[in-house]
Amino acid sequence: MFRPRVEGAENIPGTGPVILAGNHLTFIDSMILPLVCDRAVYFIGKDEYVTGKGLKGRLMAWFFTGVGMIPVDRDGGRGGVAALMTGRRILDDGKVFGIYPEGTRSPDGRLYRGRTGIARLTLMTGAPVVPFAMIGTDKLQPGGKGLPRPGKVTVRFGEAMEFSRYDGMDRDRYVLRAVTDSVMTEVMQLSGQEYVDIYATKAKAA
Template sequence: MRRFVLIRAVLGPFLRLFFRPRIEGAERIPGTGPVILAGNHLTFIDSMILPLVTERQVFFIGKDEYVTGTSLKGRLMAWFFTGCGMIPVDRDGGRGGVAALMTGRRVLEQGNVFGIYPEGTRSPDGRLYRGRTGIARLALMTGAPVVPFAMIGTDRVQPGGSGLPRVGPGLRITVRFGEPLDFSRYEGMDRDRYVLRAVTDEVMSEVMRLSGQEYVDIYATKAKAA
């Protein structure tokens, strides 16, 4: 927690200076208790921006390769991401999804905020793709409310998801939070695939409304493969 406070104190002013972020609806995030933040994923720096614009620390899943580097750059990345709340998980193989789900459940059962990108990967073209139902299972297993959010403009600041972020006129980031979604009416139905799909689609509908993105009803991984 101390490292998170330090990182935000140091990088927050740089974020405000260079990207002039517009934060809308942050007061909709409950101040206590478990919360799921679910949003779109445009580029790599989304996971750097989100922890810096919320009052509560956000925990999220990240590739373990982000924290295993032994070079100076690798060590700095590990220090930064784990300090911001990233929990490294090996997501390759058949058990990767289960490990990520159980990690998210543990975070929420401890009363914390868990951030997730239901698309499962970055958008290949700026459009919003079909959500995976892990978000629904987490919400129904833990009873945590889901606060949808939208990243707007991060793909212009860092096109392609690699390289240093750009700065300049017109390159401004907006992070927009929606009203909390309560799915307690589906309690005990976390293994019903129709319910899981309905909950996931409701979340993605709110993300689409907040972001203004065009929606594509296929998984982003399939679009990338094509």
């Protein structure tokens, strides 16, 4: 249906832990990413995706569980910690963890400032980061709502990034920001998006 064109998939290591970090344009990004990777991809999603009632709720729970989503209650002060620890557990098991450093979908198609959870994960686990870009998914599902329309999508993976030079510095906020910004720079170059140096949540609130 989406006819995804995949570029750079060979950059994903065949074994061992790896973090896939990319932009987030619309809801179907999380459907397409697992489909274009040879390895199983695990990612975090809202727990409401698997707790719905009735037939629709059961179908959603079946689908998201099947594509590797791990439900986490991200509301409240401990939501971020739970998400971080879930990602660490996945990587410690030698699996592939997918993450959107922006923390939410882009409100206007531009690329927003990344949150430093991505940096903490790579520094805590030593897992390399493979940046990726979703291109065209926002045209298939504008606003992230409604049924997606058929069309062409490109998923572009960049070269793996490793940050062993910062070993033991996962609590240094300047290092965390530098690592996060370097990942977002690669995502920007892969996607061709305009970069905005504020958080997407702040842009949505405004």
